[in-house]
Amino acid sequence: MNLTIEELKEALLNAELVELxxxxxxxxxxxxRKLVLYEHQYPPRMEKEHVAxxxxxxxxxxxxxxRMDGFPICGAVRARYPRDKVFEWADRNTKYMNERLGIYVSESDRLKFRKAQ
Structure with missing residues (x-):
């Protein structure tokens, strides 16, 4: 069986595309998988240790x-913080926390907060 150069090129390209x-x-x-693990790393109702x-x-x-204005708390359960709302709050307030509290949150961590939503 004789193959032309074009047929060989096509077969090679197909093999490379399948691998890619x-x-x-x-x-x-x-x-x-990493995103799912990250999202569920914390319980739905976080404690102070989880927030830390x-x-x-x-x-x-x-x-x-x-104690900052707008930080989400659970009204029914004392000292618990709703995970998803904490993630949202962190995304909205990262710049403020960096400036006011000296907490450095990198851009990649900030993107993780956004993805976790």
């Missing part, structure tokens, strides 16, 4: 944050 698509698919699956871990700060700084 498989890598892209695998990367997408891995990214989705989320912002990567000490508990005394958490006290400052939870």
């Amino acid at each position: 698509f498989q890598k892209a698919y695998n990367q997408g699956v891995e990214d989705a 871990d989320f912002f990567q700060i000490a508990l005394p700084t958490v006290e400052k944050i939870i």
